[in-house]
Amino acid sequence: MHIAFLGLGNMGSAMVRNLVKNGHRVVAWNRSYEPTKPIHALGVAIERTPADACKDADIAITMLADDGAAEAVTLGKDGLIEGLAEGAVHVSMSTISVALSDKFTEAHAARGQLYAAAPVFGRPEAAEAQKLFIAAAGKPDAIAKITPALESVGQKIFVMGEEPAQANLVKLTGNFLITCVIESLAEAFALTAKGGIETQKVFELLTESLFSAPVYKTYGGLILEGKFSPPGFKMPLGQKDNRLLQQAAEKLEVPLPFAAIIRDRFLAARANGDSELDWSAIAKRAAEDAGFEVK
Structure with a gap:
């Protein structure tokens, strides 16, 4: 699976390592340069903008600090929504507000893209060990598409409903x-x-x-x-x-x-x-x- 991963903090970097280990092709983006170096050493291409990272991706994963960062990376200039193909899935794995998740659902639907939320439970050491618990929500076709990626970073997936905000x-x-x-x-x-x-x-x-x-x-x-x-x-x-x-x-x-x-x-x-x-x-x-x- 071709995955764009946006956000290489402690959690995101650990998740990328597990995605690569499980055979996925990963392209990444991060706001600052330093965290990208060890990820690039794994053979992961680092793109200049979120939109560039999402071109040709089957799914785009965001793992970002807060609503401000998530909204800017998703809907801002050169945001992932501009690069993501029709029918591809954005899955937000960040802890964001219910309101922003609803906003993402509407924005992606308007572009013919799919959206799901899959925030995680677990500290960085759990992310490194592929032991995260995942609360996922979204339409069945979106959940089906993202399941292989989620299985590569977590130990169990709990589907909470068809509205992404329910997971948040x-x-x-x-x-x-x-x-x-x-x-x-x-x-x-x-x-x-x-x-x-x-x-x-x-x-x-x-x-x-x-x-x-x-x-x-x-x-x-x-x-x-x-x-x-x-x-x-x-x-x-x-x-x-x-x-x-x-x-x-x-x-x-x-x-x-x-x-x-x-x-x-x-x-x-x-x-x-x-x-x-x-x-x-x-x-x-x-x-x-x-x-x-x-x-």
């Missing part, structure tokens, strides 16, 4: 649940530590009994060790996802009280100079509230 809503909801896990673990650790109990013992009991899911083990370990740098997922991106979640909830008239708590944790984290840390560093606030000195 699920992704935002999943990220919200992760932040709730981070916050609840941080509060539990602060409470038990204040009660004189070793946090390591609490972590072991929780993650080896009722809370043995990977999310508790991964983020509990990060909190326990204070391992917030280098970030697997930067604080501003987590804050952005919280904001997009609340926008979607407001439109659907669904109250999300916990999301407001997480919003304030992100604001406090950034106000305290933690913007360059992993998003799990919002856990520092619970310890501070309990009177612990946090480095």
